[in-house]
Amino acid sequence: MSRTDIEREPETEVSTGEALLVEPSRLSPTRRAVTTVLRSRELSIFLVLVAVVVLATTKNNGFLFSSDGWRNFLLNPSILLLLAVGQAVVIITRNVDLSVGSTMALTAYLTGRLFVDQPNLPIIVVILACLALGAVLGLVNGVLVAYGNVPALVITLGTLYVYRGIMLTWAGSDRINAGDMPRDFLSLGTQTVLGVPVLTIVALVVLALVGYYLHTARGGRELYAIGSDPDAAVLYGLPVRRRLLAAFVLSGALAGLAGVLYTARYGTVSSSVGSGIELQAVAAAVIGGIAIFGGSGTVWGAAIGAFLLVTINRALPSLGIEDFWQRAVVGVLILGAIVLDRVLARRQARKLAESRDHA
Amino acid sequence: MKIQKRRPTALAALLLTATFAFAGCGSDDGGDGGSADGGSGGGDLSITMLPKNLGNAYFDTSTDGAERAADELSAEFEEVGPDTASPDAQVSYINTVAQQGKDALILSANDPDALCDAIDEARSADVKVVTFDADTNPDCRDLFINQATAEGIAAKQLELISEQIGGEGEIAILSASANATNQNAWIEMMETELADNPDYAGIELVDTVYGDDEDQKSFDQTEALLQNHPDLKGIISPTTVGIAAAARYLSDSEYKGKVALTGLGTPNQMREYVDNGTVTAFALWNPGDLGYLATYAAAALVNGDISGEEGDSFDAGDLGSFEVGADGVVLLGEPFTFDKDNIADFDF
Numbered sequence: 158m159s160r161t162d163i164e165r166e167p168e169t170e171v172s173t174g175e176a177l178l179v180e181p182s183r184l185s186p187t188r189r190a191v192t193t194v195l196r197s198r199e200l201s202i203f204l205v206l207v208a209v210v211v212l213a214t215t216k217n218n219g220f221l222f223s224s225d226g227w228r229n230f231l232l233n234p235s236i237l238l239l240l241a242v243g244q245a246v247v248i249i250t251r252n253v254d255l256s257v258g259s260t261m262a263l264t265a266y267l268t269g270r271l272f273v274d275q276p277n278l279p280i281i282v283v284i285l286a287c288l289a290l291g292a293v294l295g296l297v298n299g300v301l302v303a304y305g306n307v308p309a310l311v312i313t314l315g316t317l318y319v320y321r322g323i324m325l326t327w328a329g330s331d332r333i334n335a336g337d338m339p340r341d342f343l344s345l346g347t348q349t350v351l352g353v354p355v356l357t358i359v360a361l362v363v364l365a366l367v368g369y370y371l372h373t374a375r376g377g378r379e380l381y382a383i384g385s386d387p388d389a390a391v392l393y394g395l396p397v398r399r400r401l402l403a404a405f406v407l408s409g410a411l412a413g414l415a416g417v418l419y420t421a422r423y424g425t426v427s428s429s430v431g432s433g434i435e436l437q438a439v440a441a442a443v444i445g446g447i448a449i450f451g452g453s454g455t456v457w458g459a460a461i462g463a464f465l466l467v468t469i470n471r472a473l474p475s476l477g478i479e480d481f482w483q484r485a486v487v488g489v490l491i492l493g494a495i496v497l498d499r500v501l502a503r504r505q506a507r508k509l510a511e512s513r514d515h516a
Numbered sequence: 517m518k519i520q521k522r523r524p525t526a527l528a529a530l531l532l533t534a535t536f537a538f539a540g541c542g543s544d545d546g547g548d549g550g551s552a553d554g555g556s557g558g559g560d561l562s563i564t565m566l567p568k569n570l571g572n573a574y575f576d577t578s579t580d581g582a583e584r585a586a587d588e589l590s591a592e593f594e595e596v597g598p599d600t601a602s603p604d605a606q607v608s609y610i611n612t613v614a615q616q617g618k619d620a621l622i623l624s625a626n627d628p629d630a631l632c633d634a635i636d637e638a639r640s641a642d643v644k645v646v647t648f649d650a651d652t653n654p655d656c657r658d659l660f661i662n663q664a665t666a667e668g669i670a671a672k673q674l675e676l677i678s679e680q681i682g683g684e685g686e687i688a689i690l691s692a693s694a695n696a697t698n699q700n701a702w703i704e705m706m707e708t709e710l711a712d713n714p715d716y717a718g719i720e721l722v723d724t725v726y727g728d729d730e731d732q733k734s735f736d737q738t739e740a741l742l743q744n745h746p747d748l749k750g751i752i753s754p755t756t757v758g759i760a761a762a763a764r765y766l767s768d769s770e771y772k773g774k775v776a777l778t779g780l781g782t783p784n785q786m787r788e789y790v791d792n793g794t795v796t797a798f799a800l801w802n803p804g805d806l807g808y809l810a811t812y813a814a815a816a817l818v819n820g821d822i823s824g825e826e827g828d829s830f831d832a833g834d835l836g837s838f839e840v841g842a843d844g845v846v847l848l849g850e851p852f853t854f855d856k857d858n859i860a861d862f863d864f
Contacts (some may be wrong), residue, residue: 219743225769229739335764336788347768424764425731425785427757474725474740 198446198497199458206465213472220475228347228354234467235360236422238460239415240434241441242367243408245459248442249371250404251384251451252302252309257412258435259320260294262428264416266324269333269426272342280342287413294320295409299402317435328428335424346421356418363411368456380404384451440487441466444494448502465490561591563814564613565807566623568601568650573784573864574803575624578649581807582622588833589815603627607634614638620814622807624649632656644817648810649803654843658817658824661810661846663801666698668850669754670705672799673779674716676853677750680776680796684718685749688741690762690779692729692755702754722748727758734761742771753779759798763789783854783862790859797855803864806848809835813846 176183184192194200210230213220220226240257247254264287271283294316301312335343348355371377383390383397390397420426445462447454466487473483565582567575579595586593596612598605603626613621614637621643625631628651635645635656648661677687689706691699703724710716722745727734734757742748742765753759759779766772767789777789781798789795812832813822822828822840829839838846854862 217743219746223770225739225771226743233736332785334760334785334788335767336784336791344768419732423731423735423761424788425760427731429730430732470736471740471743474737475744 197458198501199455199461202445202458202461202465206461206468209465209468209472213468213475217475220472227352228349229471230468231357232347232354232422233471234464235354235356236415236418237434237437237441237467238360238463239363239411239418240438241445241459241463242364242456243411244435244438245442245445245447245454245456246367246371246380246404247309247408248439248447248449249384249451249454250380250401251387252401252404253313253439253449254295254298254309254405254408255313255435255439256294256298256316256320257408257415257438258431258433259317259324260291260409260412261416261419261431261434262324262426263294263320263327264291264413265419265426265430266328266333266416266428268417268420269337272338273333276339280339280345283342284414284417287417288410289413291413291416292406292410295406295412296402298409299405302405303398303401321432325428328426331428333420333426338420338424342421343424346418346424356422359414359418363414364456364460367407371456376400376403381452384453386452437466438463440491443498444490446494446498448498449495561589561620561815561818562616562618563591563593563620563622563811564609564616564618565593565595565597565811566606566609566613566621567595567597568606568624568626570595570597570599572601574782575649577862577864578624578803578807578810581802581804581809582811583807584804585808585811585815585833589811591811591815593811601626603630606631610634610638614641614643617641618643619818620644620646622646622648622810622814625652626650628652644814646810646814646817648806651845654845657844659813659840659844659846661806661813661848663803663806663848664851665847666701667705669780669799670702670709672851672853673702673752673754674706674709674713674719676778676797676799677752677776678716678719680778681719681749683715686720686722686745686747687750687752688723688725688745688748689721690734690737690741690751690753690755690758691724691726692758694726696729696755699754706752727753727755727761729755729757731757731761734758735765738762738765739769742769742775748775750776750778753777753781755779756781756785756800759795760785760789763794767792767794780851781854782864783859784864786854787859790854790856797853799851799853801848802852802862804862805835805852808833809838809846809848813838 181189210221214222221230240261243257244254267287267290268283271278271286298309298313298316301307302309305312345355350358371380379390379395379400382393382395383400387397419430441462442454442459443449443462444465445454445458445460447459469486469490470483473486478486563586565579567579569575583593596609598609606623606626610621610623610631611634621638623645625647631652632655635652639645639658645657646659646661647657649663651657651660654660681687689703691703707721710719710721723741725737725741727737738751738761741751751762753762759777759781762777763786766775766777772794777795778798780800782800786795786798809832813830816822816830817824822830824840824844826840826842829837831837840846
């Protein structure tokens, strides 16, 4: 460690890592940024993702270097990415939203229904309608959690079934088929701009907006504060209920958007759409370094987690690994992420305690 | 729409579940309950049709066929049915038919056992009972109109794929779930046929994958198949969900038109892909013919032309002559092929 990197002369030698933890302003901004990235959970997950892609590509060139392969690499995770971003925001507040799969199903069916009943409806209107429906369903969760003081796990487990029940009653055995929808809309599902699929661009824009907000805006930081210690947040006078409502509405709206994207991509909607995808969204967030007890992690991590989950599912068959083992691999990843999370949290607590004793 | 095993053994049950799945009639359809009157003739013969549920496009098609047959026979025809496909919902309709003293009841059973008491009662009131699409226990009905046999389904799919890939090359199967009874039986028959039939000597089955009858998983499995087998020439998907998902994937991939796809599908699901050239032809039975044949069979029973014994034969209008097989089963024939020329005629 060279001294020039440290702007202020330290009283005692501390490692960069410790400095970052205890007093980040000791380090120069560049050094700080580099160290933050190097020590981040996101980077390790990203490296795993790169390893998976490299491995699969060496085995089969087409995994990345064919027009379909490249497109699918970017396109397939975009739906889960949206859900994972919404989920991440909710988990950061020490809650969870299990209803996103059912919300996505309802909006996917709404998309199809609107096109069947009003074939001339502009696509943007359909997207807005789905965003609105998703937001309303999210608001229901938010109101119940924020005002009912019932754990989100229970509330959203309930709405998972309620929303799915509404879906079953509404759709029944009816299916929306590709032929029922306008070609323009379906081609959205596969169109690319400069080699990047439109759906991926949508997902990345959402990711950037949410990520920026969480990182810099007051409201975003308050979400972390709420998740770190909900009681303290109340005592401190943070608008906890309002923030929780906003988090659930965002999660619902993103699930709504995911529903539209799902329909554009898969072209078929039946009443079982999205069953179980809520757990994948939670898994993506957890693997991406979002602590399940809230208060830490970034949506960037959740997004990489979503990419990793989907890419692993794509890669394992290429690597000749049986279907049955693929789930096990995902399970191992989740367990690994949680263990790592606990280990890091303990080490951090110990280091903080040591630095305090030191001072 | 899961294909599940409902009874362990009999072939009849196997086909029953197949249809249950293909018809997409496993759940609530939101149609109207009560009675939907069909056309009626003024003849002596009165027939009631009881599908699994109303408002189901598959059964609407079979009822159209039955109505056409009833017109030809100048029989009085009525369709009744519950709005959900649950066994107890059909019981009251069967009782009503018995009380009305109708000559024949044509039904697609929601349960192989639960309806038997009601059917027995109807039969003791001299109502002839013909099941179609989904059978009850063979003891409780007079005849069952079977849409297709497992052998027929397996053979048809191989015939289609062989035609489409020019009789040579690698093929793969995209199935429902790994423990789906029907699909596994068909796949096994296809494997045997591929090995034994010299016509298929140039065809190699390289992989069987499972989409679990989920759109997304079937879609992703199609992608994996194409990625892992660069020389793949064709895909067979003997499940309606699978074939539609595979078609959707193929239709906007670089493999469109290069990799053939066939299997079992419904015209409404496949129309888009047949129109845009992704799929040349696929198979299923024609529910209209099924209803038509069931009506002729019922009429033959009522008129005393047949008694439902094995070897009895009767005439079924446009479809020609049919013979009753073992266990009172009448086979409609080999699966029906849908392609660009005829798909517009169907709506189910």
